[in-house]
Amino acid sequence: MLLHYLAPFLLLCAVVQVAVAFTDGLLSNGNFELGPKPSDLKGTRVTSKHAIPAWEASGFVEYIPSGHKQGDMLLVVPEGAFAVRLGNGARIKQKVAVQKGRHSLTFSAARTCAQDEKLNVSVTPESGILPMQTMYSSNGWDSYAWAFRAAVGEAEVAIHNVGREDDPACGPLIDSVAMKELTPPRITNKNLLKNGDFEEGPYIIPNTTWGVLIPPHIEDDHSPLPGWMVESLKAVKYINSPHFSIPRGNRAVELVGGMESAISQIARTIPGKSYALTFSVGDASNACEGSLVIQAFAGKEKMHVPYDSKGKGGSKRAVLRFTAISTRTRVVFLSTYYSTRSDDMSSLCGPVLDDVALISVRR
Template sequence: MPFPSSISIHKMQQQPLSFSIFFFFFLLGFASADYLQNSDFESLPKNVTGNSSVAFVLLNENNTMPGWTFQGTVQYVTAGRGVTLPDNGHAIELGQDAKVNQSFKANGDYANYILTFSLAPCGQNCSANAKVIVSGPDNQGIFSFKQHYGKQAWQSYGQYLGLSGHEESVSLVFESQSVESEDNSTCWPLIDSLLVKAVDKLVQGKDNILLNGGFESGPEFLSNSTEGILLDSALSPVESPLRQLAVVGTIRYIDSKHFSVPHGNAAVEIVSGVSAGIHTEVSLAQGSAYNLDFTLGDANNACEGDFIVEVQAGSVVQNFTITSNGTGSAKKSSIKFEAVSSATPISFSSFTSSQTKDGIFCGPVVDDVVLLSSNSPKIAIKPSILICLLLLIVILWY
């Protein structure tokens, strides 16, 4: 949704305060609109009652799912009897040749659409084998339940869907991928708690050349998720759910509500060990000097040990060691470098593999990455001069 023009803002300032507050909350509500129908599968299929004691109900032409079309073997699942779901409610299981689809309309100007969803295995022997193919207009990914990446029996993932706008139809498709379990039975994935978020094109600010250096632009956090969002490899910054930043290996997108985040509302925890991390390329003036400031720490999730993070800024590569006791430490660091080419790489990679005492994979947190030119002279204005300038502005105004 485009920001109001300067003329619109001027008119707003002339309106009563109550109108401005209403308009602000209108914008907020519009930005957080739920694009999907029945995204948590709590609207029951036809011929299924709310007090049904049947854990798995096969969907067919007589038992259709509100908001969704489907083909193949799809079952409506109720939590319990060995099935754990994010809200202890309902989900769907994608069985043999199963595919579910929902299309929604993109709003306003072109925006990038990012999906958050939960994936769970169906059965104890299927914990490492539940796989699902997720497709959007411009991207496709294969996701599997990862053992030792959380304490819950389900996990949240983020996926970039594509760029759409002006009432274009955005199609979201989930498709099953069969695998064998430890007891030679076939395992199928459960999906639940879907959330689609629209992200406008990021604009470079004067205070940071690096787009999304604070990692605030990414998948939406689910209200009932306490373990963050897993982001698998996305080697193109354009197709990454962490906007403008490519992902290598697996990282955890964490929020300040449940983790220690050094700055803002979100940060990145590198969890899949050696060589995992994030990277991007920035167009800089060749031969000019720059500063890369950043914060490294831990997520306050009992992840203890020495984290080694390799930071690359242009042709400068430097290792930083963070000693963590798992309680939310954070330390600011910086690198000075000269841009040797117009396409300058910026990356953060882990050199260590870490686990908590519970066996959960964890690692260093990266946040608040700021890239600025060090060539621009800084002009210091004395307070007395500033006061005189302000008085002069007031006199001329009246």
């Protein structure tokens, strides 16, 4: 009988101490819907490091139900009924059994009462700092992607609030932690660029309607968008067809940060040979109305591609022809203007880029 009553506790200990086998999707209890026992809570604060099933917590960690109020502020849970809040120096971590190679971590985060929130995302021995000063969505939260290369078969995934506030309870809400194994893209005889259709990318949490932010290269050594590098100061948004208008296929990129939102790739070329860079420009059917412009650069050539958006979807094709001047040609796309959605006047938006191809052509 004693073993019968202890079985749930022994199972929980095994989940915490042993790496959980992983498949693409949410980590074990990645949405935090399984919560601590009442005896492991003091108000909303978690008092035991193994109180949250499948996770190990340290520092000022809170378990927050949807609709919880802090003073006059209503705390918004990104998905489901519960999330965790990381106060001063707080950390949550979980061991996951993974295949060697590149993976992408996705999670949702919402700011609360702190202004200078930063998150240290790590998978030993790699780590990166993701600033949260810019909120791209008006609903109060965003989803972020961060990539890493697993060198061994076990990864310890950790999210750590490195901020220090006067109120130790001020910190970001974390929800929907997921992971995906990334497939290395290859060039083909029809495209000298890798992953030109953007079909390979970070995990997008099902039933979420706000896409996933891909951080700048300075904050992530391994891009969650294989083949491409975000070389600007702001993130770009990875979007999917169930919730956005996509020119072709199921995935695309939205350049949401104006001229601070740029992606690039370096392709092998032959000096003196002629090439054509083709791509689609459109809008995501997300009320991003007005004049949208993508600038494209390749070799010594550049072009502006305007798109008059009604905010209801659509796209057009563009071609940039150039002559290679080096064995390596850098292809860059960026948005000219800063835009916000017409339905809330605060969510950042921009032109959609998709179906990018680089081919050799005769003169």
